[in-house]
Amino acid sequence: MKLTVNGTPREIEGAPLTTLLHVLREELGVTSPKAGCEQGGCGACTVLVDGEPQRACLTPVGAIDGSEVTTVEGLGAPESLSALQQAFTHHYAAQCGFCTSGMLMAAEAYIARGGTDDREAIQEALAGHVCRCTGYVKIIDAVAAAARGDAFDLTVTAAGTAMTNLGGVS
């Protein structure tokens, strides 16, 4: 079987019923999709399969032979974050970070299919994603900002508000 993972063609050795999550993390070393509940309920393993968000833990790799898979590693790099990643950074949309990869991939697809900054529509798009830090307000703020195309100066974000939020550490 073959997959194109973040733009790179990969030969897959796992059996067809192996989950995509297992293939990504254990066979290919792509670790942004998280193994949370491993029964489809938490959303932390969500990746894009041919551009649409899908639970890697529920997907037998044999069912997506030949597909393109995109994970957070394919969105941006630390020195060149994607617009959505910048919005998550600016709006402090990650706390412990465990749900963040899945949130990012679902939100990326939401915006790609023309999603707006309507908060109810964002909630519906992210309904399958659980944040146990309960940081939903910031996450929705970030997705709404990215959907609007807001621009951010992250040097100001990091030096200013972030430190304030950490208790004034400078």
Next chain:
Amino acid sequence: MTQATEVLLPTSAAEAVALFGDGSGVTIVAGGTIVLPEITHGRIAPTRALMLSGAGLDTLDAEGSTVTIGAALPVARLAELAQDVEALAQCALGVADYEIRRQGTVGGNVCAGAGRDAPRGDLQGPLLALDASARSIGPDGETTEPVADFLGHRAGRLLLDLSFEKPAASAFAAIEYPHTHEYTVLAVTGVRTAGGEVRLAATSLADHGTRLPSAEAAAGDPDAAGAAAVADVKLGDDALASAWYRERTLPVLVRRVLSKLEEAR
């Protein structure tokens, strides 16, 4: 991780039927949303897995007066029936979340066994109220039968498609929580046929959905129909709700569905 010793990947419906054979020892994998966690968590260890993803069973035909739904159609695609069968589209859009609706299939939802902690089979209610026919393969060959009969012996059969006549009107009501839930606590569907017959069905009950014949007989009086519905169902306790709660909310949903059907006149 346990792996199937043999994985079958049919590329047509005919090949899927041939590979399924009499179904003995075959685990069907359609969308994977129910079966994959069972494998991952070691609750089942399939020896022969029949994967339907490439078998061409993901069809939807609603051109004429009859709707035919392939068993491997993703649940999300039922939204396309919003004009013809509002209740079925509304029920489908309430299943789980965006990603699960795109991956889970109609057949998987209808055929799911009773859940351990929560009811399953959201789509059974609308399909029962629509008096859909189920075409399936089993040890005795191919059978087309009312979905109500199919549900009674669905284990061990390969569902191929479901078909029904477009109704004059349909309505759906469910207990809704303000946050996402994997499964519906309780739901009622009503259908009025072109001939004026009213059919009612409920889901999220013990084992599988069911028609509500006592409520149907009293459909002209929503209060009486709601009260009568309780006699038609076997209610269960689970992680989402108690039988006590379901018994008290079922009449409310029946009344809501009947008033929606009345408004649709």
